Amino acid sequence: MLLSKYKKKIHSLFNRKKKNAGRNNTGRITVFHQGSGHKQLYRYINFKDFFTKAIVLNIEYDPNRSANIAKICSINSNKIKKYFYILAPQGLKIFDIITSTKITQNIENNQKQKGSFYYLNEFNVGDYIYNIEIIPNKGAQLVRSAGVFAQILQKNISYTTISLPSGEHRLISNKCKACFGNVSNENYENIIIKKAGRSRWLNKRPSVRGVAMNPIDHPNGGNTSGGRQSKTPWARLTKGISTRSLKKTNKLIIKPYKNK
Secondary structure (H helix, E strand, C coil): CCCCCCCCCCHHHEEECCCCCCECCCCCECCCCECCCCCCEEECCCCCCCCCEEEEEEEECCCCCCCCEEEEEEECCCCCEEEEEEECECCCCCCCEEECCCCCCCCCCCCCCCCCEEEHHHCCCCCEEECEECCCCCCEEECCCCCCCEEEEEECCCEEEEECCCCCEEEEECCCEEEECCECCHHHHHCCCCCHHHHHHCCECCCCCHHHCCCCCCCCCCCCCCCCCCECCCCCECCCCCCCCCCHHHHHEEECHHHC
């Protein structure tokens, strides 16, 4: 997918992105290995369907995420133009039409437009989707990284069974929406950083192993022989402890991702 070379900046779609180098309001570092990095502006992404029909104007790079984004323009009944950013799917081209209405006549012919929003009950078994909602009208929360996709496995009256990229099988309400296709920039996983300076451009500072520190600085410090489980600087175990909280949505998980 080629990115657009000439693009007009629409200031309402951008916002200043403040950097704190991992520090909280008291100045203490709470997120390690962050700092410096190139200046970035945040792009507002439309994870809901605020439009009925729109045309693709540009396909652009977004420094805040791994996937590419597409600028679209919609015209309402009052002939007022509105611009949005959406996650660009693979194969999307400039001047393509994006919709977010129900499929009527095209659902039988499987002529769905890539990047358009549809309800889950309008997809067929085996379709690839991304940008999936968990709660109706809340906005997409699942399958948003570069090159990933989910697949429709089964459908019933109220729920749709979806296979997520992690291997997890989950039930999601048919009232939720998703986009048709795969997320763009599928070669993102093949990028090689090559030098330390590029990591600094990406706001990543060097990390030091705990075993390379002194005993006073880290529980694993001292570089002594003998086994010990890896721990955080606060002596909590880093492996083997479940960090995922039990939520009510867990009852909708048919197959956990660990059984992939």
